[in-house]
Amino acid sequence: MNTSSSADSDMTVTEHLNLLQAVNRALDIAMTTDPKVVCLGEDIGEFGGVFRATSQLQEKHGSQRCFNTPLTEQGIVGFAIGLAAQGSVAVAEVQFADYIFPAFDQIVNEAAKFRYRSGNQFNCGGLTIRAPYGGGIDGGLYHSQSPEAYFCHTPGLKVVIPSNPYQAKGLLLASIRDPDPVIFFEPKAIYRASTGDVPTVDYQLPLGVAEVVQVGTDITLLGWGAQMVQLNKAAALAAAEGISCEVIDLRTLLPWDRDTVEASLRKTGRLLISHEAPLTGGFAGEIAATLQEQCFLNLEAPILRVTGVDTPFPLVLEKHYLPDQLKIFEAIKAAINY
Numbered sequence: 001m002n003t004s005s006s007a008d009s010d011m012t013v014t015e016h017l018n019l020l021q022a023v024n025r026a027l028d029i030a031m032t033t034d035p036k037v038v039c040l041g042e043d044i045g046e047f048g049g050v051f052r053a054t055s056q057l058q059e060k061h062g063s064q065r066c067f068n069t070p071l072t073e074q075g076i077v078g079f080a081i082g083l084a085a086q087g088s089v090a091v092a093e094v095q096f097a098d099y100i101f102p103a104f105d106q107i108v109n110e111a112a113k114f115r116y117r118s119g120n121q122f123n124c125g126g127l128t129i130r131a132p133y134g135g136g137i138d139g140g141l142y143h144s145q146s147p148e149a150y151f152c153h154t155p156g157l158k159v160v161i162p163s164n165p166y167q168a169k170g171l172l173l174a175s176i177r178d179p180d181p182v183i184f185f186e187p188k189a190i191y192r193a194s195t196g197d198v199p200t201v202d203y204q205l206p207l208g209v210a211e212v213v214q215v216g217t218d219i220t221l222l223g224w225g226a227q228m229v230q231l232n233k234a235a236a237l238a239a240a241e242g243i244s245c246e247v248i249d250l251r252t253l254l255p256w257d258r259d260t261v262e263a264s265l266r267k268t269g270r271l272l273i274s275h276e277a278p279l280t281g282g283f284a285g286e287i288a289a290t291l292q293e294q295c296f297l298n299l300e301a302p303i304l305r306v307t308g309v310d311t312p313f314p315l316v317l318e319k320h321y322l323p324d325q326l327k328i329f330e331a332i333k334a335a336i337n338y
Contacts, residue, residue: 014197019190022165022198023053023130026172027091029202031061036126037176038083039066041076041093050095051132051191077103077129081111084124084181091176097133097185098145111181112156125179128172133161134226134276135308135322136189140315146225146277146308151183152254152286158182158207159254163228165196167251170205178207187226194229210257212264216246219270219335221328222261222287224250227274233325238332245332253283261287262294269300270335274323279307301338304331 017025031037039054045068048055058066069076073094080092094100100107107129115123135144151159158180162168168186175182187194213228214235221231228249235245246264250256265271271291273284288303306323314321 010201011199011203013200015200016195017165017169017198018192019162019165019168019186019194020051020053020192022168023172023186024055024057025198026169026176027054027057028060030089030091030173030176031057031065033202034089036087037065037089037091039091039093040069040080040083041130042071042095043068044093049093051188053130053186054093073099073101073103074106077106077111080127080129081106081114081124084127085114085122087126089126089176091128091130094129094131096139096143097131097147098142100129100131100147104150107151107157107181107183108154112154114156114181116156123179124181127181128175128178128184129182130172130184130186132188132191133185134187134189135313135318136226138315138318141312144313144318146275148183148185148253148275149277149281149283149286152283154254156181157254158252159185160207160252161185161187161225162251163187163190163225163249164194165198167205167211167249169198170203171207171251173202174204174207177204182207185225189226190229205251208252208255208257210251210260211249212246212260213249214245214247216244216268218244218268219272219332220246220248220261220264220268221272221274221332222248222250223274224253225276227276227323230323230325230328231274234328234332237325237329241333243332243336256287258290258294262291265291265295266298269298272304272306272328272331272335274306274328276308276322278310279305280310282307301335304335306331
């Protein structure tokens, strides 16, 4: 198995993929390299799932390793926990992250506590739960939510969110092979919009490590998932007015990379965090609280949050709800001029 420490030559052979195809490649590699890997979910077999993330996996690996489940998220996750507890490596798909809530008890009270409550005598570490999340597809209030903060409150889980195809493949392979249960949220708004060259080899990206996408000196912009598109656009708008932005993709929310973000904030003195989830209780609040404790004397302006609003996700007003590059750019200027 090749990992992120593989020889550079192994990483030079690439294929141009979108994020959805990268997820499919990661699942295929995981199933090929480990016969214990099993994929399950609604319509994921012959149909390939609602977004086709599991296309051709059943044909290649058989119906006992990639199979459909009844329409019951509690049952999907509960069965996946059982598979993982008895030695399989279960990759469960929840068709939309909005419908992960019927399985909430199974995730936070069972999967997350399995190892702890037994004193490490048994566990369900071989469990990954994939779920498309976020807005941007005119999905309305039941197909657009960003529930990552709910799970970041739960010790025993890891929460991972890629923002491009390269990350999607490397982070998903790392998640499947991680010894802890992982919630893997996939930003569906950029499933096909985000494209890039992805190594054909088997590689992993480390969980819990953020990526500095762009180096800057005046303000740090922090986000994850599809919001990275908006942050990068806002950074370009700021650059046109002489503002230097450092852009960081958090990639893993639990555990999140405090050291990288703290080092950036100590350098720039300003921090803006953006996510699609509502403001109240959003994960940006946890990040802001932690960093103001550590970096208070380095701050040149209050830590700002540009997020969704505290309402159900609206259908016809989706563009008004979502934080975009213009809202972020205005917040950047407010921080610079504070």
